[in-house]
Amino acid sequence: MRALRYLRRRRRPHTDSAVLACEAVVELVQLYLDGATDDLTSEEVGHHLDMCRRCGLQADVYLQIKATLAANRPVPDDAVERLRRFGEQLAVHGLPGSP
Amino acid sequence: MAAAHDHPALTDEAAFELYVLPEVEVLLRVALSMTRNAADAEDLVQDTMLRAFRGISRFDGRYPRAWLLTILRNAHVNRNRRRRPELLRDADAGTSLLETQTPDDSAEEVAVGQTFDHVVEDALARLPDRYRRVVELVDMEGLSYRGAAESLGVPVGTVMSRLHRARRRIRDQLIASGLVSAGSRR
Numbered sequence: 001m002r003a004l005r006y007l008r009r010r011r012r013p014h015t016d017s018a019v020l021a022c023e024a025v026v027e028l029v030q031l032y033l034d035g036a037t038d039d040l041t042s043e044e045v046g047h048h049l050d051m052c053r054r055c056g057l058q059a060d061v062y063l064q065i066k067a068t069l070a071a072n073r074p075v076p077d078d079a080v081e082r083l084r085r086f087g088e089q090l091a092v093h094g095l096p097g098s099p
Numbered sequence: 100m101a102a103a104h105d106h107p108a109l110t111d112e113a114a115f116e117l118y119v120l121p122e123v124e125v126l127l128r129v130a131l132s133m134t135r136n137a138a139d140a141e142d143l144v145q146d147t148m149l150r151a152f153r154g155i156s157r158f159d160g161r162y163p164r165a166w167l168l169t170i171l172r173n174a175h176v177n178r179n180r181r182r183r184p185e186l187l188r189d190a191d192a193g194t195s196l197l198e199t200q201t202p203d204d205s206a207e208e209v210a211v212g213q214t215f216d217h218v219v220e221d222a223l224a225r226l227p228d229r230y231r232r233v234v235e236l237v238d239m240e241g242l243s244y245r246g247a248a249e250s251l252g253v254p255v256g257t258v259m260s261r262l263h264r265a266r267r268r269i270r271d272q273l274i275a276s277g278l279v280s281a282g283s284r285r
Contacts, residue, residue, distance in 0.1 A: 030263045034237070035135040036244060039179065046176035056172070058270075061279050063129055063168045065269050068219045069238035070128040079141045083123045086145055090152050091116040 020048050025055050033062055111155045118163040119151050125164060126171055132241070133175055146174040215278055222272035223265075230265035233258055238266075 020028070025048045031037050032045040049056045109117065126147055130140035150170045151158075158166055223231060236247040237258070244262075248255045273279040 030266060031259070033133055034244070035133050036259075042179050046179050049172065050176055056169075057280065059172060060165065060169050061270055061273065062266060063172060064165060064215065065219055065266055065273075066132060066238055067125050067129050067164065067168060068216050069223070069234065070132065070241070071125075071216075073128055073239065073241050075124055075127045075131070076137060079127060079137065080124055083127065083141065083144055083148070084120065087115070087120045087123060087148055090148065091112045091120070094112065095149070095152060 020044050022048075022052060022055055025049070025052070026058070029055065029059050030062060033059060033066065111152070114155050114158070114160070115152055118155070118158065118160065119148060119167065122164055122167050123148075126167060129168065129171060130175075132238075133171075135243070139178075143171065143175055143178060146178065147171045150174055214276075215273070218273055218276045218278055219269055222269040225272075226265050226268060230261050230268070233261045234265045234269075237262055 025045055028037060028041065028045050029049070032042055032049075037045060049059050123144065126144045127140060130143040130147075131137065134140045134143060147167060147170050150173070151167060154170070223234060226234070232251065233247055236242045236250055237244065242250065244255050244258045247262075248258045251258065270279065
């Protein structure tokens, strides 16, 4: 995708070559949260969101919007059941291997 | 162990049950959308729950969903990193923010709850039809970009630009309502 290649070139100068600039991340963050970026781009965007509070906050707002919009979407019952059981085990017994 | 959350009498285990378990479905929906893969999504939510359990004693009980979604995002970064070990720069980098901020540090700038949902719904209703339709297909019905493009008979690029613009408008509405800090505005 041409736009992505363009953005990937616009890195922050004089820093780790794998650190994307905020302006590039702003363009990529929604693709990243939709699981639509390739592995390398996901790694770079994720790394940036980890390190940059402003971009991280923005990503969190988009995640919350997604969570609200998806509220009525069906989820696989068996997965929910397994995760609930996992959670209940945690709540009752604590972390595996801890006293 | 006694905890910092709203109910000092709660054990960490009880707090986990109160704040985390009710959000499992929400977390799974978001994880499915981020990973596009059922097994990865389930693993990601499991990771998130483990991290939440470890951090629950520092969680003050405000906006559990926002707190959990931030943890989910951090867990997702670490999973990507594990899949691509050749890119590993700092093994602990993925947890740095989570460890150094109080767990609700990001959540405090975003009030979540019924009001948040109402503003999102209202903003959605105000969108032009062509934008709203894309949000409905992708975010509400769970179609991929390609699936939405086929359903609407438009190119994938059009779906992406409409969807992203639509969500940006929803976020602007949240900022205008004071529910989201303008600090997250660009």
